[in-house]
Amino acid sequence: MDFLKNMALPQSAEHIELLHYLLVLILFIFIPFISMIFGGTGLSLYLKRKEKKDLDENSRKLAKDLIEIVTINKNVGLILGLVPLFTIIILFSQLFQTGDSTNLIYLGVSFLLLTIAMNYIYDYKNSFRYIGNVDLNSGKIGLVFVFFSLWCFVAGITIAVNYSDWQSTGFFGDLFSGVVIFRFISFLIVSFAVTGGGLLFGFFYMDRDKRDYDEEYENFVRKIGVRITFSSAVFIPLLIFINLLIFPNDSLSTSVFVYVILGLFFIFLGYHFLYMLISKASSKFTALLFITILFTILTVIMSDQLVISNSTKVNSAGLAFRYEEILSELKGETGPVVLNGEEIYNIKCGSCHKFDVKLVGPPHNEVVPKYFGKETQLVAFIRNPGRVDPNFPAMPNPGLKPAEAKAVADYVLQIVKENLEQ
Ligand code: HEC
Numbered sequence: 001m002d003f004l005k006n007m008a009l010p011q012s013a014e015h016i017e018l019l020h021y022l023l024v025l026i027l028f029i030f031i032p033f034i035s036m037i038f039g040g041t042g043l044s045l046y047l048k049r050k051e052k053k054d055l056d057e058n059s060r061k062l063a064k065d066l067i068e069i070v071t072i073n074k075n076v077g078l079i080l081g082l083v084p085l086f087t088i089i090i091l092f093s094q095l096f097q098t099g100d101s102t103n104l105i106y107l108g109v110s111f112l113l114l115t116i117a118m119n120y121i122y123d124y125k126n127s128f129r130y131i132g133n134v135d136l137n138s139g140k141i142g143l144v145f146v147f148f149s150l151w152c153f154v155a156g157i158t159i160a161v162n163y164s165d166w167q168s169t170g171f172f173g174d175l176f177s178g179v180v181i182f183r184f185i186s187f188l189i190v191s192f193a194v195t196g197g198g199l200l201f202g203f204f205y206m207d208r209d210k211r212d213y214d215e216e217y218e219n220f221v222r223k224i225g226v227r228i229t230f231s232s233a234v235f236i237p238l239l240i241f242i243n244l245l246i247f248p249n250d251s252l253s254t255s256v257f258v259y260v261i262l263g264l265f266f267i268f269l270g271y272h273f274l275y276m277l278i279s280k281a282s283s284k285f286t287a288l289l290f291i292t293i294l295f296t297i298l299t300v301i302m303s304d305q306l307v308i309s310n311s312t313k314v315n316s317a318g319l320a321f322r323y324e325e326i327l328s329e330l331k332g333e334t335g336p337v338v339l340n341g342e343e344i345y346n347i348k349c350g351s352c353h354k355f356d357v358k359l360v361g362p363p364h365n366e367v368v369p370k371y372f373g374k375e376t377q378l379v380a381f382i383r384n385p386g387r388v389d390p391n392f393p394a395m396p397n398p399g400l401k402p403a404e405a406k407a408v409a410d411y412v413l414q415i416v417k418e419n420l421e422q
Pocket of ligand 1: 345348349350351352353360361362367368381382386387388389390392393394395396398400408409412
């Protein structure tokens with residue numbers, strides 16, 4: 001995945017924020033769609049089996065209608081499935097270009113698997129044209145490939161969310177780590193809620209006039225749709241709650257909690273519409289139900305994104321800093337080496353450090369006194385920072401020349417001394 005990193009450009013702080021907004025938007029297209037592809041294919045295959053066993057006409061019809069509703073057509077599969085995933089990879093490679101980004105490997109594998117899966121699933125869908133000759137094998141192979149594609153996708157996102165304290169245990173070790181497994185199972189459960197909601201919405205609301213089904217079949221579809229949606233949505237509050245517990249603690253902020261509460265609000269609203277749908281059997285509630293499920297997912301994406309942005313703060317500061325560097329090079333400001341300690345400090349250190357308060361890094365007034373009389377050690381640290389305090393992320397290498405590092409060290413020592421004397 002290194003070629004992706006090479007392609008990436010250093011970003012200003014504003015660009016990095018923009019990247020996070022773009023990610024939210026694209027994930028909001030990708031996740032619901034891919035959830036429906038997975039849930040819809042799985043359910044359609046299940047119904048085909050049931051049809052064979054019970055010779056059930058309704059199951060036969062629904063297996064076909066369902067796969068048609070969730071896959072729409074092949075171009076849509078490309079636009080809503082593969083293109084967003086590829087864009088997600090590009091965005092992540094921008095965000096993680098200075099870190100070690102195992103997450104990109106998972107997203108890349110996920111993309112490959114999904115490309116294969118989509119082909120099989122559309123083959124399965126198209127084979128419904130030849131009644132009596134449905135290509136079940138394509139459906140099953142497609143389902144297995146989406147399954148593993150989603151697993152890798154979830155691993156990639158989970159590593160990004162837990163970026164600040166992720167201890168990688170190798171490709172498969174990470175795939176089987178507790179957090180990844182929990183989030184993957186959650187994803188599968190949520191995907192059935194989306195599929196159920198999507199089925200009800202697609203069947204009863206979209207293009208409703210085009211269908212002329214008998215009442216018995218409609219009742220059958222309503223019953224199945226409601227049952228799937230309910231039996232998966234009932235777990236969502238618990239999943240949202242556990243997800244909150246496993247976020248890295250230092251990445252939580254008030255806004256994360258706000259999104260969690262909003263998510264709970266939407267899902268309870270969803271229960272309400274589900275209930276209305278059962279008691280009133282009115283199709284307008286299918287649209288409301290589907291929208292509330294989508295909004296619930298949006299809140300989870302937003303809180304994930306906030307946590308990602310918090311846990312990659314150091315990385316982002318490093319990127320912004322390289323951007324400034326390149327910008328000043330372009331402006332022709334490099335010239336002879338600038339040896340003004342204060343100036344270098346403001347450019348290279350000020351984004352992460354202050355003397356008296358904690359920013360990304362610790363306040364200098366607290367950590368620098370141990371270097372009094374040991375300037376060489378400080379210069380060495382600045383030129384090649386190692387891990388010191390486990391409560392902080394590691395400081396990235398600011399890439400200073402020896403003389404520059406010395407000038408900064410002089411400056412920092414002098415200011416800290418002055419501060420402490422006051
Ligand atoms: C991208 C953010 C970032 C930048 C830029 C940065 N630092 Fe740091 N710095 C940190 C973090 C995070 C730590 C805490 C590291 C740790 O404890 O492992 C730290 C720790 C330190 C420490 C304490 C080391 C110790 O032994 O406790 C010093 C001194 C320091 N930085 C100086 C500098 C100087 C000088 C610069 C500019 C040349 C600079 N930093 C640029 C993030 C940064």
